Amino acid sequence: MIQRYLLNFILFLSIIFIQIYFGMVLFLSPVLNIALIFLIFTLFYFPLLYLFFLIFLTAITLDTLSGLFWGMSFIVLLISLGIGILLTRFLEKSHSFPRLIIGESIIFIYYLCLFITNLVLKTPYISFIIFQQFLITSIFYLFLSFLLNQIQKLKVKSQNFK
Amino acid sequence: MKQRNNFHFLILLVILIITSILLFKFYFFQEKTLKPQLVYGLERGGLIGNYLFNFKNWTDDFLHFNSLRKQLSELKYENIKLINQLQNFKETKEENALLKNALKIKDETGWSLVSAKIILMDPSGLTGSFWINKGTETGLKEGMNVILEDKILVGRLIECFNNYCRGESIFSPETKISVEDLRSSTLAIAEKDMKGNFRLKLVPYESDIKIGDILITSSENTDFLKGLLVAKVKKSGLSSNVSSLKEFILEPLLNFSQISSVLIISDIIPSSQ
Numbered sequence: 001m002i003q004r005y006l007l008n009f010i011l012f013l014s015i016i017f018i019q020i021y022f023g024m025v026l027f028l029s030p031v032l033n034i035a036l037i038f039l040i041f042t043l044f045y046f047p048l049l050y051l052f053f054l055i056f057l058t059a060i061t062l063d064t065l066s067g068l069f070w071g072m073s074f075i076v077l078l079i080s081l082g083i084g085i086l087l088t089r090f091l092e093k094s095h096s097f098p099r100l101i102i103g104e105s106i107i108f109i110y111y112l113c114l115f116i117t118n119l120v121l122k123t124p125y126i127s128f129i130i131f132q133q134f135l136i137t138s139i140f141y142l143f144l145s146f147l148l149n150q151i152q153k154l155k156v157k158s159q160n161f162k
Numbered sequence: 163m164k165q166r167n168n169f170h171f172l173i174l175l176v177i178l179i180i181t182s183i184l185l186f187k188f189y190f191f192q193e194k195t196l197k198p199q200l201v202y203g204l205e206r207g208g209l210i211g212n213y214l215f216n217f218k219n220w221t222d223d224f225l226h227f228n229s230l231r232k233q234l235s236e237l238k239y240e241n242i243k244l245i246n247q248l249q250n251f252k253e254t255k256e257e258n259a260l261l262k263n264a265l266k267i268k269d270e271t272g273w274s275l276v277s278a279k280i281i282l283m284d285p286s287g288l289t290g291s292f293w294i295n296k297g298t299e300t301g302l303k304e305g306m307n308v309i310l311e312d313k314i315l316v317g318r319l320i321e322c323f324n325n326y327c328r329g330e331s332i333f334s335p336e337t338k339i340s341v342e343d344l345r346s347s348t349l350a351i352a353e354k355d356m357k358g359n360f361r362l363k364l365v366p367y368e369s370d371i372k373i374g375d376i377l378i379t380s381s382e383n384t385d386f387l388k389g390l391l392v393a394k395v396k397k398s399g400l401s402s403n404v405s406s407l408k409e410f411i412l413e414p415l416l417n418f419s420q421i422s423s424v425l426i427i428s429d430i431i432p433s434s435q
Contacts, residue, residue, distance in 0.1 A: 020204060021214035024283035026421060028333050031287035056185070064200045065293070066286045068335075070193045073286075114288075118335075126288055126335050133287070 008046065012038060012054055016061055030132035035062075036110060037141050039077070040103045043084055055081060072117060080110035096149040103145065107138045198323040201293055205281045271389075275425045276300055278327075290333035292317070294424065297325045305431040307387050308424050314415045315339075315379060315390040316424050318432075332392070332416060341392050342380035346370035349380055352392060352412055360393055360412035367408055371395060377412065387432050391415050 015038045023031040035058050042051050059074035066073065084106040091098035111134035118126045204211070223230060278294035296302055308316040308329050317331035332339065338353045341362070348369050350362045365371060375395045381388040393412035 017207065017210065018214060020282065020285045021211040022218050023285035023287060024215070024218075025287045026283050026290055026292060026331050026333060026416075028290050028335075029287050031285070033286075052185075056189070059189070060196055060200060062286055064197045065282055066284050066289050066291060068289050071190055074189055118288075121335070129288060 005046075005050065008042065012042075012057075016058065020061065020065065028126065028129055030129050030136055032140055033107075033110075033133060033137045034140075036077075036107065036137060037103075037144065039081060040084065040106050040141065041144075043081060043088070043102075043106075044099055048085060051081065068117075068121070072114075076110055076113040076117070079113055080106045083109050096145065096152075100142070100145050103141050104138055107134065107141060111137075194323075197328075198326055201282060201323075201326045205295065208281065273427045274429045276302060276428045277423055277425050278302075279423050280421055281326075289335065290317075290331040291320070292329050292331060292421075294319075294327050294329060294426075295325070296426070297327050298322050299324050301428055302327050302426055303428075303431060305385070305433040307385075307390065307427045307430075307432065309390055309427065310416070310421070310424060313389070313391050315386060315392050316416055316421065318385055319426065332414065339386060339392055340380045340382035341377040343371050344376045344378055345372070346375070349382065350377075352377065360414055362395070362408075362410040362412060365408045365410065369408070371398075371408075371410060373398060376415075383432065385432055387427060387430060 015034055019033070019035045025031060039051065039054060039058065042054055055077045056074075059071075059077050062073035063070050084102055087102045087105055091102055111130055115127050115130050118130065276296060278296040278300075280292050281295050282293040284291040294308075302319060302322050304319050304322055304327075306319045308318060310316060315332055317329050317334065319327045320330045321328045336354075338351055340349065341352045342349055348365075348371055350365050350369070350371070352360050352362055355361050362371065362377075373395050377392045377395065379386045379388055379390045379392055393414045395410050396413040397411040398408060
């Protein structure tokens with residue numbers, strides 16, 4: 001049990017590290033948000049308290065380094081993943097298709113919140129980058145979900161075969 | 163039984179609300195502590211970060227193979243052009259002297275400069291923020307201008323801690339820089355379009371700005387010092403709204419691959435002048 005958490009946390013740290021050093025750009029440009037995707041998968045497999053802990057750590061990192069204003073990532077992550085948690089109440093989260101819908105909704109809400117925040121801050125060209133980031137992240141999530149689904153199917157098949 | 167369940171639910175809700183309030187309070191009040199601590203931690207882990215950064219550059223090159231090839235052919239063409247231009251060496255030499263004079267090299271300006279390393283940048287790709295490894299202990303303050311060795315404007319410092327400062331590059335949201343054409347001394351304002359490109363907007367049709375002109379910061383800026391290199395005029399076109407006005411697309415002189423260390427002008431803070 002603890003091993004599972006430990007592995008997840010190490011993976012989380014490395015993903016945040018990759019996000020920081022891979023996503024580091026001075027030119028404003030679309031970046032794949034792997035941290036958000038990781039949080040979505042954590043939502044499906046781990047309890048809420050642990051998820052909140054990871055959200056907290058992610059938000060500290062993004063708020064520190066991005067600096068549009070302190071707390072923006074924290075609120076946006078809480079809203080989007082909070083809605084994701086609510087969605088899991090209505091949709092069966094153990095099947096791949098509902099998971100896809102939940103995940104995509106979280107990504108959509110996350111970027112919608114960023115979009116609205118930036119509109120309020122009157123930075124329209126950033127909105128364009130947000131749209132590009134949304135597309136990249138949602139496509140990558142789609143691809144990952146599909147891949148995981150295939151792996152799980154293969155696992156079930158091999159177990160049945162035994 | 164049902165009443166008891168409702169009571170439990172209410173208690174849980176109250177606990178949840180109190181925890182949320184405490185969490186929010188903690189988060190928003192710990193900004194000054196959390197920021198430098200995290201930057202310190204990430205700087206320590208910079209060795210792996212450097213490997214990742216190099217790998218990112220490699221992947222970038224790999225993914226932009228076609229554009230690199232295009233750039234190579236453009237460079238080849240430019241090389242031939244440059245060989246031809248060597249014929250006009252005298253003229254170029256004179257122009258070079260003029261540029262040097264106009265830009266006033268570091269010694270002539272008398273600015274006191276502090277060098278610093280860029281240790282982290284915005285991972286979200288939205289704000290163009292960057293962190294440097296020097297802070298208030300070396301005399302850095304908010305508002306100071308950040309430049310490169312050749313006086314190319316990088317941005318300015320936004321917030322400073324003991325050992326670190328966060329800066330905002332010229333690629334940050336809503337950057338508007340008042341610029342001056344180095345050749346003709348025409349004044350204009352450089353701002354960003356929807357895609358984040360720099361443009362000179364609403365320039366009068368008769369104004370003397372040509373492709374290839376170099377733009378420097380003018381004295382009208384509140385945030386930047388006069389005489390710092392900003393961009394080169396890349397393309398021109400008519401303004402879509404008013405036909406008597408021109409628009410120019412600019413190519414920023416700030417090159418991402420150049421940025422590993424920067425210089426901070428520490429004795430003048432433009433915004434406080």
